[in-house]
Structure formats: structure tokens, C-alpha cells
Amino acid sequence: MVLWGLTLLWSFHSGRLDLLLRGVFHSLVGVTGLLLLMVGVALLLQKGGRQERWRWPWLLSGLMGVLVLIVPPTPSFSDLASNRPQGLPDPPELAFVLPPEQRSLTEWVRYLRSQPDPDLVADNPVRISGFVWRQPEGPPLIARLTVRCCLADATPAGLAVEWPEWFTPKTNQWLAISGTMTVQRRKDRRIPVVVPSGITPIERPERPLEP
């Protein structure tokens, strides 16, 4: 109990939950960790030095608890995105009223879903950040992952980019892109494509998952 309490508290404190769960669940994990720690310590004190009969499943799960404690999660966002269909739910609020240059990548994708005519966004200024999502076919996209619960339900939102010759995007690399939205024909479809005027490699954001 003490070990699992520490594991949950450490996960809460170290900020790794930002990589794993939606924000609303973070405090739940923290409170649970605190409860487990308190109950574990109380039971240890109550039992004194009496020998506890351990069971092997406890030892195995305890080993996993230690591993969770010492091995932080380092998911490949590109892998996760490739494994999921793009199916971004509509936002609860009308985010598309934001001016184009203030829209985040997910807000752009949501707006483009609600507005099927890409010509209406042609020449709009774009300022977005995301990771490089390597596609099985075609050039990589710039993307973000959204979650409703935890990483298991992560859903990608991606935008096509006309990568300049002077820049080679690396899979999972985080980039800030400023440029212009254009409309291009790809695979017999007219789709919105970001033409960058500036690309800056950035650190992974503290909260890389979006609601």
C-alpha cells in the first residue's frame, strides 16, 4: 500500500500525469496516492514488527509499481497517432470565433471540420505548434493528440504542411510553425495545407495532450 501510495503521489507530483491523463483526473490520482500512503503507514504502525504473509501476485504487482516509479513514460506520439483514426469531437464552446492567428492546431482542425470549403480559409495567417506525425504514405503532418480520459483514448488532429526544402522534419519532433493557410490539390482532393514562413524546433510542452 505504501509503495503504491508513493507511486501515485510521485506520478502526481512529477508532472508525468500531464503525459498520461486528462487534467480532471490528476487530483483524483493525487488524493488516492495520499490515502493509500496514509492507510499503509497506519497499518504498518498498528501491526508493529509482526511478520506479514506475502503473496506472489503482490510481489509481482509491487515490482510493476517500482518500475512505474522509476521508468517514466516516453510514448511516441507519432506511433500513437498512426494507430488511431482521426475523429476529433466538437468542442463544448465555439472556439472557431477566435481570429485565425490565435487558433491552436486542434482548433484549426475542428474549424476545418465544421467548414468543409477550404477556400474560405485560404491566405489566413497560421501560428501553431505540434509534433511531427509520420504517415505511412505521403509527407508528415503537424499534429496534436487530444484525450478524454487517458492515453488509451488519445485521438490525433493533424494538418498537412508544405515542408520547405531547407527543413527535414523528424518524427516526434515538436515544432512551432508560423505561416499561411493555402489550398492545394493532393490525391484528387482540395485540402488545406500550411505553408510555413518560419519553423522553430521547441521542447515538448508541459501539457502535450489537449482536451
Added chain:
Amino acid sequence: MPLERLDKLATAWAIFQGLLLEAIPFLLLGVAIAGLARWAVPPGAWIDKLPKNPVLAPIIGALMGFALPACECGNVPVARRLLASGAPMGTAFGFLFAAPVLNPIVLASTWAAFPDQPWLLVARPLGAFLLAILLSLLLVQLPETQLLATALLEERRMSQPLSNVGLLQRSSGLIGASTTTTRPATNQRIKGWQMLDQSCREFLDLLALLVLGCVIAALVQTWLPRSWLLAVGGAPTASILALMLLAVVVSVCSSVDAFLALGFAAQITPGALLAFLLLGPVVDLKLAGLFTVLMRPRAIVITAISASLGVLLIGQWINLWQL
């Protein structure tokens, strides 16, 4: 090891942590409710009052879900406590299978995700209710010895009146005691420390199984492209089967699965959508380990197959009605 495989392993490790850390609070909530109920209300006080009628018992069990707003992980310890206390099997199984959907949080999240689909707000709780009754009616046809896990069966025997179980069945070693219809010592309230100790043991037992389930779910999720499952979205039967498989693999909590379904609802048939929302709370990879504290492997297989068939039928009917 190739870099790509290492990347996948790292992704599986992160999914495992996400699933586990999100499920542990709900597991603790379930164990706490089960422990507190046992400590505060001695089983004999109300277990005897539960209906034993094979149809009424699961209905009461299913409706008890409104008292426990948790996902499926939290319901397992409560259902186990019900069975160990000698509650009618139909009630415990009705609760186990229906409570993950028939609770205020899950109903509210379904409404929040699909406010424009009123049929789903009726069909999900109704389908979960019918499925729970069906599974309970089916499982109680098995003798307890073939249905319940050995440790649980022994605990249950100790809680049942001697008029219901023999001394040899109870394995208590007490020969010659009078046959009585009253419950044995479990009627007495246990001490607070004892309750805490027992609940901790139960939590650690269940946690070990939850860890196993999360490992399996994370590995399958990482190596099975989800787009394969959704590729058949438009075909009535294939889409239901694909979404049933997705529900089993994803193993996401019932309190948030509606939001996940929202992401691909437009690409699939209505029957497939309902099938996803009905099957996941009853059968998924994360639950596979947890169920072993309740049932024998054969009973788990029967549950999985029956639930899948029931959900397939409900999904087909919805597709006939909606498409």
C-alpha cells in the same frame, strides 16, 4: 532491437501507466465501499431481505448500481463482497454487469457526449439492464461450485446458514453443531482495524489482477492498429463486431467511454456505437484478471460469449431500426 520496436514498447509502457493510474482510484473506491458496508452494516441485517426470485434478484442488483457511481473496476470488489456475504447470486451478478452503466456518472457522461441522440440515452441504460438480467439468469443456472472462484465459494459458504450448506461444504471442521437457519458469526460487526486490514488485502489482490489486465490491454492496443477496426464502419454487422472488439481491447472506463465513442460515432453505424457502449463495461481485457476473483475460468468464458452474443443482437436490432 530495431528502433521502431523500442518506440512501440515505450508507447505500450505509457498506455499501461495511463490505464493503471486512471483505474486505481476507482478500484480503491469500490474496495472502500465494500469494506465500509461490511463494517457498518453486518450482512445478516439486510442480505436476508434481498429477493431470491431468479428474475427479481438481478433487477434489484442492477438498480443497486445507482448507489455506487464508479466504473467497472470499482464494482468487482462490491460484487465480491455481496457474494461472500451470501447475497443471492442473481443480485450480485445483476449489480456486477449493470452497475457500470446504470449509475448517475455514466448516464450523465453519455448525455453530455450525445445530447443530440436521445435514442442512445434510452438505449444504453435499457440495453445494459437487459444484458445484466440475461447474463445473471444464465449464470445462476450453473451450480455455485462450477461458477464461483474457490476462495470466494469458501467465504460464501461460511456466510450461509447451515440449513443451506452442509458442514462438509462449509469446510469449517465443526461436526455436530446444530442445523440452524441463522447466519453464523459473520453477523457480528468486525473491528475497524480488521476491516482496514482485510480491505487492504483485497485491494492488493485486485490490484495485481488489474496490473495484468492493463499490461495485456496496452500491448494489444499498441500492436493492433485501431484504424483496421474502424475500416468496416459502414457495414451493419461487421461494424458491430469491430466495435465490440475495440471495446474489449481499449478497456477504457465506462464513465468516459461515451466521450471516446464520440470521436468515431460519425464513421460507424448506430448499432455499432451502442454495441461499443454496452460491451466495454461488461467485458474487456482490463477486467479479465479482476473477474478471476469472482468466477471460475469456464464461467468467465460463458459470460464473455453470452455478453458478446447479446450485444450483437441488440446492435443488429438497433441497425434495423435506425438505418
